[in-house]
Amino acid sequence: MAPTANNIHLYSTKGSPVTDDVWKCLTCRFSNCTYQENKIQSNFEHVVIHCKGPAPHHYYLGDIVQGKIANWTQILVNEEYEDAISEVALPYVINEAYPLQQGFEALVKILLPPDQPSRSSSRSLPVLLKVYAGPGPQQATDEFSIAYEDYLAASRGYAVVTIDGRGATGRGWKYRSAFYGALGTVEIDDQIEGIR
Structure with missing residues (x-):
């Protein structure tokens, strides 16, 4: 691992x-x-x-x-x-893990405006959830990209949240098998629980 x-x-x-x-x-x-x-x-x-x-x-x-x-x-x-790229304002990226029910853990990637390099600011931000498109793809990774959500965070002042819960790849059989026979339930539950 x-x-x-x-x-x-x-x-x-x-x-x-x-x-x-x-x-x-x-x-x-x-x-x-x-x-x-x-x-x-x-x-x-x-x-x-x-x-x-x-x-x-x-x-x-x-x-x-x-x-x-x-x-x-x-x-x-x-x-x-x-x-x-060094001349462009890119979002500040936070990768964290949050505990979920039943001993699982959600990987969360948060994109913040470059002028707010932490979540502990007193400034309120509008939040967008990049909805999980699983089962399958892992989205909360260290991979470098410049996508629409990066633009929204860097230029429009949004906080963009991506949550990888059960069903996302790269986490082992425990996470992959959790949605077998329950497609459309556990991964949605993880998104809702993770955004809270």
């Missing part, structure tokens, strides 16, 4: 583990790269790490040596794009 459920990393383990603590995170050391897509060469000698967030997308190439990534180098970064 990734350090948090809104992250994706590359891990290694032995073929026949003898203890419970056998997972090694190979890509946790890359800064601004907690949400990734990794491509491993068929002979397991090289890996391309596509860093999708929280910073703008960039890529690393590395060698896989004795279960570790060595000789890695950044191979693609769009500096022009990153410079342009």
Whole structure:
């Protein structure tokens, strides 16, 4: 499992583990790269790490040596794009987890206007809930994007809330199986409970 459920990393383990603590995170050391897509060469000698967030997308190439990534180098970064993005007011992002009923937990992503970098401000904001489109997609992640909800938070002063409850991917069987035979119930309940 990734350090948090809104992250994706590359891990290694032995073929026949003898203890419970056998997972090694190979890509946790890359800064601004907690949400990734990794491509491993068929002979397991090289890996391309596509860093999708929280910073703008960039890529690393590395060698896989004795279960570790060595000789890695950044191979693609769009500096022009990153410079342009640095001039734009982007929303302040908060990723949090909230307890739900029956021992579940909702991942919540809150986009706030850039002039309000915390929820503890005395200023009231209109709130929009980005409705969960599941079952399936995980939305409260560290992935960098500039979408309509980012515009609403950054330019129009809204707080935009996204809630991943039961049925969202990336959380394991306990969360996926919770809506079997109950489609349209538990995921809606989690949205309502999470927005309160």
